[in-house]
Amino acid sequence: MDRRKIDVGLSTFLIIIAVIxxxxxxxxxxxxxxxxxxxxxxxxxxxxxxxxxxxxGIQSLKSLLSGAKPxxxxxxxxxxFGGIFVYIGIFIGYWLAVPHLGFLITTPIVMLxxxxxxxxxxxxxxxxxxxxxxxxxxxxxxxxxxxxxxxxTLT
Amino acid sequence: MxxxxxxxxxxxxxxxxxxxxxxxxxVGIIFGAIPGISxxxxxxxxxxxxxxxxxxxxxxxxxxxxxxxIYGGSISAILINTPGAxxxxxxxxxxxxxxxxxKAGKALDISLFSSVSGExxxxxxxxxxxxxxxxxxxQAGPIEKVxxxxxxxxxxxxxxxxxxPRGLLSCCLGMLFAMVGMSSITGASRFTFGFTELMAGFTxxxxxxxxxxxxxxxxxxxxxxxxxxxxxxxxxxxxxxxRISFPEFRSVFRTILKSSGIGTFIGALPxxxxxxxxxxxxxxxxRTSKNPQKYGKGSVEGIAAAESANNAVCGSSMIPxxxxxxxxDDVAALLMGxxxxxxxxxxxxxxxxxxxxxxxxFAGFLITDLFLLGIAKSGFSFFVKVASLRRYYxxxxxxxxxxxxxxxxxxxxxxxxVLIAFTAMGYGMRMVGLNPAVFIVGFILTPFFEQNLDQxxxxxxxxxxxLFASPFSWVFIALxxxxxxxxxxxxxxxxxxxxxxxxxxxxxx
Numbered sequence: 001m002d003r004r005k006i007d008v009g010l011s012t013f014l015i016i017i018a019v020i021x022x023x024x025x026x027x028x029x030x031x032x033x034x035x036x037x038x039x040x041x042x043x044x045x046x047x048x049x050x051x052x053x054x055x056x057g058i059q060s061l062k063s064l065l066s067g068a069k070p071x072x073x074x075x076x077x078x079x080x081f082g083g084i085f086v087y088i089g090i091f092i093g094y095w096l097a098v099p100h101l102g103f104l105i106t107t108p109i110v111m112l113x114x115x116x117x118x119x120x121x122x123x124x125x126x127x128x129x130x131x132x133x134x135x136x137x138x139x140x141x142x143x144x145x146x147x148x149x150x151x152x153t154l155t
Numbered sequence: 156m157x158x159x160x161x162x163x164x165x166x167x168x169x170x171x172x173x174x175x176x177x178x179x180x181x182v183g184i185i186f187g188a189i190p191g192i193s194x195x196x197x198x199x200x201x202x203x204x205x206x207x208x209x210x211x212x213x214x215x216x217x218x219x220x221x222x223x224x225i226y227g228g229s230i231s232a233i234l235i236n237t238p239g240a241x242x243x244x245x246x247x248x249x250x251x252x253x254x255x256x257x258k259a260g261k262a263l264d265i266s267l268f269s270s271v272s273g274e275x276x277x278x279x280x281x282x283x284x285x286x287x288x289x290x291x292x293x294q295a296g297p298i299e300k301v302x303x304x305x306x307x308x309x310x311x312x313x314x315x316x317x318x319x320p321r322g323l324l325s326c327c328l329g330m331l332f333a334m335v336g337m338s339s340i341t342g343a344s345r346f347t348f349g350f351t352e353l354m355a356g357f358t359x360x361x362x363x364x365x366x367x368x369x370x371x372x373x374x375x376x377x378x379x380x381x382x383x384x385x386x387x388x389x390x391x392x393x394x395x396x397x398r399i400s401f402p403e404f405r406s407v408f409r410t411i412l413k414s415s416g417i418g419t420f421i422g423a424l425p426x427x428x429x430x431x432x433x434x435x436x437x438x439x440x441x442r443t444s445k446n447p448q449k450y451g452k453g454s455v456e457g458i459a460a461a462e463s464a465n466n467a468v469c470g471s472s473m474i475p476x477x478x479x480x481x482x483x484d485d486v487a488a489l490l491m492g493x494x495x496x497x498x499x500x501x502x503x504x505x506x507x508x509x510x511x512x513x514x515x516x517f518a519g520f521l522i523t524d525l526f527l528l529g530i531a532k533s534g535f536s537f538f539v540k541v542a543s544l545r546r547y548y549x550x551x552x553x554x555x556x557x558x559x560x561x562x563x564x565x566x567x568x569x570x571x572x573v574l575i576a577f578t579a580m581g582y583g584m585r586m587v588g589l590n591p592a593v594f595i596v597g598f599i600l601t602p603f604f605e606q607n608l609d610q611x612x613x614x615x616x617x618x619x620x621x622l623f624a625s626p627f628s629w630v631f632i633a634l635x636x637x638x639x640x641x642x643x644x645x646x647x648x649x650x651x652x653x654x655x656x657x658x659x660x661x662x663x664x
Contacts, residue, residue, distance in 0.1 A: 006587055014324075021331075031343020035612040038343035041605050045330045052324035059320075073317065076586055080377035087376045088579065094558065095571045107558075111551035118379050120547030133552055137559055145207045147563045 001076040004060035011057025014049055021046035086117055102152040107134035156286060163514030166211060172519060175212040179219025180526050184534075186220070187227020188542035189549060190237040192371070194224025195486050199368040200553065202493055203360055203560035210497040210512055215519030217493050221486055222469050222523050225429070226270040226531065229462055231542065233262045242429040245437045245461035252453035260397030263535060265455050266462045268404060271528045273415040273463030277470030278520045280419050281477075288478040289503035297610035299627035304604045306631040306638075307481040310425050311596050313642040317588035325589040329597025330604075332357060339602060340609050352569050357577075359492055361561035361570040362598070365577025366584075366591045367485065369557060373582045375550055383545055399455070407459040410440045414460040418467025425475050425483040429468040436464030470520065476501050477513070480603060485592030491599055 021027060021042055028038045063074075090113050097106045111130035120126050141147040166172070179201070186197035197220045205213030225242075232243040233250030246266060253262040295303060312326035313319050335346045336356030347353040414436035421432040440460035441450045450457045473490075475481040480502040482488035494501050499509050506513055531538070561574040581591045615621040622628065 003587060010587060027346055029344045029347070031338060031341035034341050034609060036340070036605075036609050038338050038341045038345055041601075041608065042331065042334050042345065045327050045334075049324065049327045049331070052320045052327060055320040056318075056324065073588055080379060083376045083379055084373050084582070087373065088575070091554070091575055091578070095568065095575060098571075099568055107555055111555060114551040114554055115547040117376065118547035118550060120545065122545075122547075126547065129548055130551065133555060137555060141559065141563070145204065145563065147559075147566060149559065149562065150568070 001078050002064075002070050003074045003076050004064050004070060006076075007060035008057050008064070011053040011060075014053040015057075018046035018049040018053070083117060087114065090114060090117070098150050100152075100154055103149040104134055104138055105152060107137075159510055159514040160282065160518065162511055163516075163518035166511055166515035167215065167518040167522060171209065171212045172215050172515070173522075175208070175216035176219045176519060176523050176526050177530070179216040180223040180523065180530050181534075183220040183223025183225075184227040184230070184527075184531055184538050185541050187224035188230040188538055189544070190231045190235065190542075192549070192553070194221055194228065195489060196368045196371055196553070197224045198486065198489055198493075199364050200556045200560055202363075202489070202496075203563040205493070206496060206563065210499060210509075211515045211519070213497055214490075214493060214499075214512075214516050215523070217490060218516065218520055219523045219526070221490070222274055222466070222520075223527050223531075225466055225469055226267065226462075226527060227538070227542075229266045229270065230263065230538065233266060233458075234259060234539065242433045242465045243461075244430075245433055246458055246465070248451050249454045249457040249461075252451070253455075253458075256396075256453055258396040258453070260535075261399055261455065262453075262458060264399040264532075265404070265407070265458050267528065267531050268399065269407075269411050269414075269459040269462040270466040271524050272411045273418055273465070273467035274469055274527075275521065275524045276412070276415040277419040277422060277467040278517070278524070280423075281470045281473050281520070282517045284423075285474055285477050286506050288474065289506045292479055292503040295503075295627055296625075297607040297614060298622055299625055299631075300607040301604065301611050301622075302628045302631035303479060303481075304600055304607065306635045307425060307479070307600060308597065308604075309635040310638045310642075311481075311483075311593055313639050317590065318646070319639070319642060321588050322590055322593055325584065325591070325593040326597040328589070329594035329599075330601045332362075332594075333598045333601035334605075338605075340606060358561075358564050358567075358570045358573055359496070360564035361574040362577045363489060363492060363595065364557050364560055365574045366581035366595060367489065368553075369574070369578035370582040370585055370591070372550055372553055372557075373578070375546060379546070403455060407456050410444075410456050411459050411463045414440060414464040415467045418464035419471040421464075422468035422471030422483065423474045425481050428472075428484045429465045432464040432468050433461045436460045477505060478503060480600070482596055482599065485595065488592055488595045488599060492595075495599075 021039075025039075027042075031038045090110060094106060094110045108127075108130040111133065112126060115126045115130070138149050141149055182201060183194065183197055186192045186200075187194055198217050201217060201220050205216055208216075228238065228243045229246045229250065232238040232247035233254055236247050236251040236254075238244045238247045250262040250266060253259065292303075308326050308330075309323075312323035333356070335353055337344050337354050344354055417436040417439060418429075418432040421435065422429070437450075437457060437460045440456060441447045444450065444454075444456055446454070446456070468484075469486075472483040472487045475483050476487045476491050480491075480500075482491045491501050494505075499505060499512065557574065558571065561570045562568070564570055584591050584594065611622065
C-alpha cells in the first residue's frame, strides 16, 4: 500500500477537523470567563495541525504527481493484515460479552481464539493456560487489588 | 543531600520495596528477552498493579522492570539475533557473532556487566545532578514555564518523529486529545459532544496501553507466519569461552566508562533516546579501538560500548523528567504518567514535597542494579527457557493483562472501549509515520502548559512584551531553534546513512 495516498487523505481529514475547531463555537459548553478563554489553546493547536498536516499532505501529493516510486517507509507492507482485523474483532466481541457472561467465562474462550489465530495447535497446554490464567487474575485482582472483574449477569 | 540519600536507603531496605524490586527485575528480564515484547510494554502492563501499593514500592518496581527490560532485550539479540529495539541492533551484531562461535556465555556476561556499569554511573549522575538542577528551575515562574514547555514540545516533536512535521503533528494530536473533557481552568466542557462519559477526559491507563503496547501485539499478529526461534545458549567445551574474565573486563572498562558517559549525556537531552546513544558510543569506541576490524564480527568491546551507553540512558532520561517535567522519551513519558497516578508530580517541587519518597526511589534505582546483576547471572538458563515460550502462549496472556489493566484503572467497561479505539489509532499512527510516544508527551504536558499559559497572561495583562522580559524566555527560545536546527542536520545525515529499523532488524534473522 502506498503511504503517500494515506497521507493525502489523512491530511485532508485533519485539516477539515481543524477548520471545524477554528470556526465552530458549539464545541465548548459553559465555563467561567478568563483571559484565555476555553477555546484559545484548542484553536492554536488546530492552526498548527493545519500547518503540519498541509506540509505532509503537499509533500506526499507532489511526490505522487511526479510519478516517483514509494521509498523506504512510504511502502506499507499489508501482509497479515487479515489477522489484525480478526484480532480487533475478537477484542470487540470480548468487550461486548464480558458484562453479560463475566470475565471467567469469556476470557478462556478469547485466549484460546487468539492462540489459534497465532497458529497454536498444542491443545492441552493452550487450554490449561487459558483456564488457569483468568482464574489467577480474577481471584488475584479481587483479593490483593480489590478490583472486582465482571461476573455472569444472565440469570 | 547525604542525609536524604541515607534516609532513602533506610526507606528502601524493607521487605515491600525489596520484593517489588525482585519482582520487577524478574518480570523485566523475561519480558525484555521475549522477542516482540519490549520494556515499555512490560511497564504498561505492570503499571495498573502498582496503583494499590505504596509509591515507593510501585515506582521502584516499575523502574526495575524498565532497567531489567532494557537488559533483557540484549538476551534475544545475542542468542537469536532478534533485537527487541533498534538500540540492541549493535549488540546483536557482535553478540550473535560470538554466539555462533560458541561463546554465548561470554557475550551475555559482558552485556550484563556493561549494562549494570552503565546504569550505575547514570544513576549516580542522576542523584548528584537532579536536585541542584531542580533548585535552579524552581526560580522559574509561569512565564518561564510556558517557554520551557514550548521548548519541550518543540524538541521532542522535532527529534522523535519520523520527520519534523510528523513529529510535531503527533504532539499536536496529543495536545488536542488532552483537551477533551472539563477544562481545569474554566470548568467548561470541551469536545464532549453531549457524552457525559467524556467529561473527565480520556482515562490515561487504557489510552497508554492502547497507544504504546497493543500496536506491538498487532505487529506480532501481523507477522504470525514468521517461524518461531528457539532461544538456546551455545556452550563451548572451553570454560573460558563461557564467561568473561577479570582481565577481559578490565581491558574494556575504559570503553564502558566512556560509553556510559556518552549514554548519560545523551539520555539527559530530551528526545534523543537509547538508539542514538548506542550508535554514537559504538562509533566512538570503534574509532578509538586498537582492533576496529573486529567490530561487527564478535567484538567484546563493541558489546560493552553499545550496552553501557544504551543502559546509561535509563537513569539519565529521568533528569529532565524529574527536574523540568519533560519526559525525554517514550518510557520516561510512561513513567511520568506513573508518577502522576501515584500522586507525585514530576518537576522541581518533587524534591521538596516528597523528599523521602524521591530519595528512596533513587536508592531503589541503585539497589536494582545489584539485584539485576545477581538475578540475571544466576538465572540465565531459566530466563532463556521462559523467553523461548511460543508466542501463542504469551500473547493471549498479554491481551488479558492489557484488558485487566485497562479495566483496573476505573473499574469501568467504557475504558475497554478507550483501549480498543486507541489500539487502532496507535497502530494507524505507526503506519503513517506518526510517533505515539510524542503523542503521549503532548497529552501529558498540555494541562500543565494551559495552566501556566493562563497564569502567565494573568500576570502580564495586555502588556504582552513582558512575556519576553525574562532571560529564561530567550534562553528557551534560543534552545528551541538550536534543537530544530540540529534536528534538521541530524535528519540530513541519517538520510545519507540510514540506520537499521526495527522491522529490518527483525527480518534480518
